[in-house]
Amino acid sequence: MTTENTEKEIMNENPVAENTESTTTETAVEPAESLTPEQKLEEELAQEKDKFLRLFAEFENYKRRTAKERIDLFKTANQEVLQALLPVIDDFDRALIEIKKTDNDVLLQGVALIYDKFTSTLSSKGLEVVAVQAGDAFDADYAEAITQIPSPSPELKGKIVDVIEKGYKLGDKIIRFPKVVVGN
Template sequence: MNEENKEKELNNEHSVNDGELKGDTEGSTNESGLAETALETDIEKLQKQLDESERLVGSYKDQLLRLAADFENFKKRVEQDKIEFIKYANERIIKELLPILDDFSRALINGKATPDFESFYRGVDLIYQKLLKLLESKGVKPIESVGKEFDVTYHDVLMQVPRPDLKPHTIIEEVERGYMLHDKVIKHAKVIVAGESKEEGDQNN
């Protein structure tokens, strides 16, 4: 092989190698470009998701603020309703008591004009019975005390009187009547009870 042929072969080899190198470089560039495009697409998707999340957060925040304001207004309305209820809770019972109060007023006026105490007493007793009937219709009932044994649940003792003929702590007099509202004591009866006689007390000592 002469020098000229060797040089041609060498040039051909260089051309092949340059082509292969160029092809490899172009392939790498294309792959890099595709990867970059895919990354940009992913970033865009993530950005859209982030924007949507921020929008939802803002929307939920507005809803929460509105709910908080509505709840605060509701609390104020409930408080106002409560005040009004307490203020006028007894309105109905008071309206029902007013006619009885008028009856008392008329009885007192008429009592001054008549010397007949018996008729005056009957008039007042009639009013008293009307009042009791009204209270009973509302669940109020008097506590029966006289003759019963003292019970701290229903009675307050004002004093003890020696009564050898009675069992100790038997109620002998009701100074002020007690009352219950349904099953609840709303006023204790003030009573006088039988105590031990002096002789019994000395024997016990």
Template sequence: MSSEETRIEEELVEEAMKAEDAGSVEKEIEKGDKEAAETDACAEDAAEEKTGEEEPAEETQAEPEKKGFFGKKKEKKDPKDAKIEELTDRLQRNMAEFDNYRKRTEKEKSAMFEIGARDIIEKILPVVDNFERGLAAVPEEDKGAPFAEGMEKIYRQLMKTLEDAGVKPIEAVGQPFDPNFHNAVMHIDDESLGENTIAMELQKGYTYRDTVVRHSMVQVAN
């Protein structure tokens, strides 16, 4: 073999080796890229798994702060709002207590007025009785005299005043006996009257606003 052929053969061998080395490098590069891609994919999966695990933990930690009893959301009140609610509740309580006090005092005043009025009426009734007895004692021929007429007018004025104040006489003669309004002090046998019928009124009774001030003293037929 000549030196020229030897040189050419060496060059061919050298080029073949270079080509083989280049192919190995490319394979190594492809292998490295593949491994890197696989590493990135694993890292992404691990990140996703970590994110999925951490999110519920954060939600669990935040949940007790946001929720109160029975799963309801607990809101933090403003101190000003709490103070306003406290003052409003106190005002409503005071208004309710004052309204109850006003009603109670009005009821007490009404009761005191009723007691005072009944006491005065009870003291006036004997005066009315004396007026009636005096007018009944006037003879028929003297009833037209100025004095008798004056006494009659005063009596009518007094009765009108009592009536306007709520005082009314109790009906008795000819009415059935009622122990709520009448006080039977005498009994009489009279066939012309029904049983337990009032035959005579001995003293007139009166009511004040539908309550008895004085019972009528009556004579009842059996």
């Protein structure tokens, strides 16, 4: 049994479908009256294939977009927690500076071990220090100038004189800009 015979049987069983089919065919395919039934079916098949391919492409784009959004969300999901821990890192930095001033090497080693473990754990979660140091050219996109002072030497004019507070980034996004002093 051919598809043409099957269509005729369906049309005969369902008079409503026959009426809608004839009106659709008359309005949409008037110049194509010279087409054979096989050519009409091939044309319809081509249209359905085109619709399917477009729908499939839209779905693939949707999958890619949502996967990318999910990955971005996972990268920055713990941003608030990491931002809350940044003052603790600052306190550790200040404590290490003060402990180095004393002669207590055991205390220094103990605090340094804890500090290293803490920073390596945060690094494994994607936290990185924004690398700026004294002598680097000041870039407002990567650092926050909290003050300007007369530069101690002519080569430090417009450059970073001192880093007051370290900056951190999570992935490619800076979550805290380094606070620096700039020479003018």
